[in-house]
Amino acid sequence: MGSAVVLEEKWPVLGRHERAAEWLRVWTDLGRAPRTIDAYARGLAEYLLICERDDVDPMTAGRLHVAAFVKDLSTRPSRRGANVVALDSGAGLANATLQQRLVPVRLFYDYLIEEGLRESNPVGRGRYTPGRKFGSHERGLVPRLVKLPWIPSEQQWLDLLDVVREESARNRVMLALAYDAALRREELCSLRTDDVDPAHRTLRIRAETTKTRRERVVPYSAPTGVLLSGYLAHRATISRARGPLFLSESRRNHGQPLSLWTWSKVVRRVALAADLPLTAGPYPATVRAVHRRPRPLHPHRPRPLAHRALRLLSPLHRGHPLPGPLEPPPLP
Structure with a gap:
């Protein structure tokens, strides 16, 4: 009520x-x-x-x-x-x-x-089924436009990494996980400390945080693992309590769970600093491009983007305070 x-x-x-x-x-x-x-x-x-x-x-x-x-x-x-x-x-x-x-x-x-208060729906709905010769071909009231997602070029991605390299440890690992595990905004911000399995380099995405209400396990790369270990050490200086993985570091909400809106503001600021185009919607094109990567459905499925992830995320590792060479992850 x-x-x-x-x-x-x-x-x-x-x-x-x-x-x-x-x-x-x-x-x-x-x-x-x-x-x-x-x-x-x-x-x-x-x-x-x-x-x-x-x-x-x-x-x-x-x-x-x-x-x-x-x-x-x-x-x-x-x-x-x-x-x-x-x-x-x-x-x-x-x-x-x-x-x-x-x-x-x-x-x-x-x-x-x-409820028996009307006999028909004035809005209607499309009922066209591709491949069905004798199926219904009713169209929706408004045509649906399907546009290709914006994908950053190689130079745009490098410009983005140059900006992100100067960000905090939390923001660097969040961008790396969003790219590597193809996480939506809410999935990323809702991660908890017990969702991370460093031994197998996987994340558990809980059903209640997903748009489809389906739980899944997704892998992340070795460079992201280095960033994550550095952030966990930094997080311990803010709070040692279990719970939300990403915490606010502001004076007003210090130690509180990071909100969706704070992450959106971070990505927007980074995109503007890297001179990347912004979409007509409220979220930067960077977020849309990251989130529209194919999502792995099974942790043991081969990942053809493993080498690309290693190459693209390595600059973030070079900006990380932890030293040490990166070894390419073994291909499945």
């Missing part, structure tokens, strides 16, 4: 629509992640505001009214203005964000149908 009150305080329009608040309470009670609930509440609140502006009852709205909502999202001025130059941004929301805003609206109408 408390979560619903907070959402209604953040978006007062939800308090004016009983069914919308009820639907969000259902998702909250089912244990959805707080950020998922927050994203659902924001998307649905924006839709309800458009309905109020056009004097439309959302309980009886049709596809015409949903299309008006899509048009508003697609044409509203971007808060980044003319600095954003991309196929699906610069004016209005990016295609991926627009898709995200439509998800809670579609799910809300699915809920109304299940």
